[in-house]
Amino acid sequence: MQISVTFRQIEPSEALKNYVTDRLSKFQRYLDGPVEAHVVLGLEKFRHLADVTIDNNGRIIKGKEENTDMYAAIDLVMDKIDMQLKKFRDKLRTAKGDRSRPAPVEPAEADETPPLPAVRRKRVEVPALRLTDAVELMQSSGDDLLVFTSVPSGTLNVLYRRQDGGYILVEPDLG
Numbered sequence: 389m390q391i392s393v394t395f396r397q398i399e400p401s402e403a404l405k406n407y408v409t410d411r412l413s414k415f416q417r418y419l420d421g422p423v424e425a426h427v428v429l430g431l432e433k434f435r436h437l438a439d440v441t442i443d444n445n446g447r448i449i450k451g452k453e454e455n456t457d458m459y460a461a462i463d464l465v466m467d468k469i470d471m472q473l474k475k476f477r478d479k480l481r482t483a484k485g486d487r488s489r490p491a492p493v494e495p496a497e498a499d500e501t502p503p504l505p506a507v508r509r510k511r512v513e514v515p516a517l518r519l520t521d522a523v524e525l526m527q528s529s530g531d532d533l534l535v536f537t538s539v540p541s542g543t544l545n546v547l548y549r550r551q552d553g554g555y556i557l558v559e560p561d562l563g
Contacts, residue, residue: 389424391409391427392424392425392427393405393409394426394427395429396429398429411466412427418474419444419473422445423443424442427439427441429462436456436460436461438464440452442469452465512535514537516536516539526549532548533547533548533549534546535547543559544560545557545558545560
């Protein structure tokens with residue numbers, strides 16, 4: 389790992405440079421191939437700034453933090469970089485998937501079924517609500533469907549608005 393440390397408006401310190409180098413060297417296990425890291429440590433009035441840019445085979449990882457203490461700013465920015473690297477590593481693991489599974493068996497040509505229509509995915513926040521609050525929320529938002537967690541029972545519920553204006557409450561039985 390090639391590390392360069394630049395000091396701006398602050399006296400260059402070998403202790404700070406060694407601290408940054410030690411912290412960055414711990415990320416080597418997440419990175420493969422040639423790695424270049426550029427760290428800028430600066431001072432603006434009373435704020436200590438730490439800006440880190442890591443280039444790993446064209447993949448850029450950046451982090452910037454400020455604090456009243458330089459070592460604290462370095463720790464905060466290194467925590468940000470660590471989270472980004474872990475997130476990327478987890479994304480790679482899920483993208484590769486479990487390769488030990490056998491390949492799916494293609495259905496026989498006699499069982500020709502029409503292809504499924506395109507399915508759009510939407511991630512939603514599932515709030516904890518009482519039924520009356522859920523109905524009020526649906527009325528105010530104008531949505532026809534609401535997924536929520538019932539406060540009294542703690543179960544997942546779906547509230548659906550019918551075309552005639554009535555409501556249907558779906559309480560799945562997961563048992």
